[in-house]
Amino acid sequence: MATIHYDHASCVYAGADSLAVDSLDLDINDGEFIVLVGPSGSGKSTALRMLAGLEEIDGGNIRIDGQDMVGVPSKDRDIAMVFQNYALYPNKTVGENMGFALKMMKVPVDERKRRVAEAAELLGLTPFLDRKPAKLSGGQRQRVAMGRAIVREPRVFCMDEPLSNLDAKLRVQTRTQIAALQRRLGTTTVYVTHDQVEAMTMGDRVAVLRDGKLQQFSTPSVLYDHPDNAFVAGFIGSPSMNLCTVPVVSGGVDLAGTTVELSRERMTRLASAGLETVTVGIRPENLVLHRDGTGFAVTVELVEELGSESYVYARLPGDPIPGLGGDPITFVARSAQRAPARLAESVTLQIADPDAIHLFDPTSGDRIED
Numbered sequence: 001m002a003t004i005h006y007d008h009a010s011c012v013y014a015g016a017d018s019l020a021v022d023s024l025d026l027d028i029n030d031g032e033f034i035v036l037v038g039p040s041g042s043g044k045s046t047a048l049r050m051l052a053g054l055e056e057i058d059g060g061n062i063r064i065d066g067q068d069m070v071g072v073p074s075k076d077r078d079i080a081m082v083f084q085n086y087a088l089y090p091n092k093t094v095g096e097n098m099g100f101a102l103k104m105m106k107v108p109v110d111e112r113k114r115r116v117a118e119a120a121e122l123l124g125l126t127p128f129l130d131r132k133p134a135k136l137s138g139g140q141r142q143r144v145a146m147g148r149a150i151v152r153e154p155r156v157f158c159m160d161e162p163l164s165n166l167d168a169k170l171r172v173q174t175r176t177q178i179a180a181l182q183r184r185l186g187t188t189t190v191y192v193t194h195d196q197v198e199a200m201t202m203g204d205r206v207a208v209l210r211d212g213k214l215q216q217f218s219t220p221s222v223l224y225d226h227p228d229n230a231f232v233a234g235f236i237g238s239p240s241m242n243l244c245t246v247p248v249v250s251g252g253v254d255l256a257g258t259t260v261e262l263s264r265e266r267m268t269r270l271a272s273a274g275l276e277t278v279t280v281g282i283r284p285e286n287l288v289l290h291r292d293g294t295g296f297a298v299t300v301e302l303v304e305e306l307g308s309e310s311y312v313y314a315r316l317p318g319d320p321i322p323g324l325g326g327d328p329i330t331f332v333a334r335s336a337q338r339a340p341a342r343l344a345e346s347v348t349l350q351i352a353d354p355d356a357i358h359l360f361d362p363t364s365g366d367r368i369e370d
Helices: 044-052 094-104 107-121 138-150 168-185 196-202 220-225 230-235 264-272
Strands: 004-011 021-028 033-037 058-066 079-082 156-160 186-192 203-212 213-218 243-250 253-257 258-261 277-282 286-291 294-304 310-315 330-335 345-350 358-362
Touching: 004 044, 021 044, 021 213, 021 277, 033 168, 033 196, 044 058, 044 186, 079 138, 094 107, 094 138, 107 138, 107 294, 107 330, 138 168, 156 220, 156 253, 168 196, 186 196, 186 243, 196 220, 203 220, 213 220, 213 230, 213 294, 230 243, 230 277, 243 330, 253 277, 264 358, 286 330, 310 345
Parallel strands: 033 186, 033 203, 079 156, 156 186
Antiparallel strands: 004 021, 004 058, 203 213, 243 253, 243 277, 253 258, 277 358, 286 345, 294 310, 294 345, 310 330
């Protein structure tokens, strides 16, 4: 197990116009499960590969247990990598795949067998030790790749989108197994994914990246409840937060002709910032659908029925809010009812808790503190 410290760590690829990872600062505690998440091109995989020694650190440094990793070869970092494509040897059995790294390290045969047997028992792979990878399912192959990393007993696990090749049901099952396994082993783990649901359900803390820059690093609940900027607000959550830029009026904000009242403290902050418009963020669960005219009018465009709940996608009728331009504003509302509305039906949405509205600067995207 180990502590990890990214200290203004940067990486730039030859011929690139910008840094792939730009001055990344992260402090990772011993035994933590950390998730790096972001859209494609955000630098999350590059940051992981810098830690593993597969990419050069062009600025700053990365320290493992206080030791500077700049210039240290990958083989000397005591890190085990789990890749997206499994990277198993097709001509070797499960047991041989899991023990191959130990063989190359000249670990005695009895010790290799012991470690492989323990990892196989831990992962439920004991019945498959004599099979070749071609005879395994996708989930079983991923567990073999995990086992190959576990037998090395490294200081750090690095996992680069290991579930991307699995179907939806198997992804849920395997991510639960990985998270439970990490808790059991207590090995410091850095996990990369583009799936924010994976990030929220697996990580002790989550680092959200965009264009190589860290946007926010905190627990899943803080990311969801108190995003630092509009990007994090829109990225974290499924469905994502409703974001729209609206005029500031006396006592609150004007949402499609309806004044949403804000507290005096929040209005004071808006006035101090000199904002005439503000970006409002509303979670789907904070919108209540009505048919009695309460709230602001919308037209239903899509209803997603998920069994236990439904999501209603609706837009403001007519033109966008005057003076702000852009496309018609679309909202997503969560409902506990089945078939809460019909397509093309006109309904109203009411904000259940105005204090739960998020406010962001429309130019910088930064959060306007409550």
